[in-house]
Amino acid sequence: MLVPDEDEHHKRDRDRTEAVIRISSTAVARVSVVTGGNKGIGFEVCRQLASGGITVVLTARDETRGGDAVERLNALGLSQVVFHRLEITEASSAAALAGFLKTRFGKLDILVNNAAVGGVEYGQELDANEEKFDGLDFHQRVEWMLKNAREPIDSAKNSVQTNYYGTKRVTEALLPLLRSSPDGRIVNVSSSYGLLRHIGSEEVRQELNDVDGLTEERLDELLEKFMEDFESGALEPHGWPGKFSAYKVAKAAMNAYSRILARRHPELRVNCAHPGFVKTDMSMGSGVLTPEEGARSLVKVALLPDGGPTGAYFAQGEEAPFV
Template structure:
């Protein structure tokens, strides 16, 4: 279930969710290369443990693995107990784990690069869309994992982050989580009213979306109406709103969310235009930024966006 880890409590400690592949793996590698003690988490125990061992084999000794299914409250509590017993605090949490909530069929992967050669980001995204389907269950899983999973892990680890002298939370989001993708004003305005928004209300909004999705009435209350990616858009809009609520309620912490760009990972079926290392570098830079920076912000790559709209 877990491994011992080298180092002392004087070093900064980071947890990265979804750390066994793609951008999550790169975030772990880059943080460890900066001298951070990293707890790599992943749902698959065998693959996660093997990945941590591979990183240690690269000379990054202070990397350990702990199994975590982010939407499982009991698993998040076990992770919190491990961190508390081993370190007594947590300095950095990078909520990277997530799903797109669709099924894609890109055909022969051995010729994928050749197929996509010369296509820009928009053309690649449209090419992928034409090969994508979604079930209601996949949409439900998207909300459960991306929003509720992020919230479950964060709430379990918040006491430990508050024990740090400079706690940081970085939530991975997407430009598709911006409120401009909502087709009406009802929830766009509510999700942007950060002074009034609560975690309980965010949970209620997630349930309302799924109810409307099942009834086929997304247009009625102005949800995103994209037939394939509405659930992903709403899940990431909820993550952005949750980030702002956390920042408001935890002034001693720095809580931000980041859109890493269109990254070439398994989540994008390797159709992205940025490498996993390039995508990861943004989250790492935010996690390691000098004290006293922004909180409650949305980063579009390296730039702080002035609005979530």
């Protein structure tokens, strides 16, 4: 309906203005959050997403390192990368990030849960030097890690609290914003160490693989039992992994939680992605892939075509079984 006394010229101007507003409202860049984005794989995920025109909120627990990472990306011409502090083990920190996103963007399209810890310690005489692995094949590099890693109880507790509960805490805090997106996506960075084959107990494997029957409460009980067995030195008798045990169990639990979340929220796409054995501080530089190569697999999952899978596991960009 025309406004009274509006001439044709003014009508055309108004129509053009309204068209621009409509286009702008539908063409707003997708917004992503990458946890642990200040270095390694996380930094590369930020760079690759931003290079595709996606607004990236790079998060890290250290403000100086996070700010420096954003400056490096901005210097590459990626001005749509911003920093926000996030300590994934703190509920208040996750809530602060959610508040920032709601105020600044009003939604979240992509969450890449990359922040993690290895849950092991290496001798002080060892450093993350890639040169010492020259000439070693994949299996020899893995054997080096297994031989030199120690897993004290405090590191194991931190692994479970960070890799499972921290990831879950951030995800739950950002869920309302993801659900405000027309195509919300979650990529939980996983590992081949999180596959069920690493758990010796058939009963536990079946529970973790029971997509329809497993609950978050039962996951809590299993993790509590794991830590009890760890402290009492009874891991292997009860079918838990030996080496890198807390990391493997936490990642297996995160995989299971991802499937629960995908079932609960069919409007979202929630997937797990293993980037491969990457040269990072966590692997002490022993990996066979560069951070750029590892990140490429994660970004591929984050940017799957509309209508793609949910509740799935991807190994280096290709869908694979959880077992």
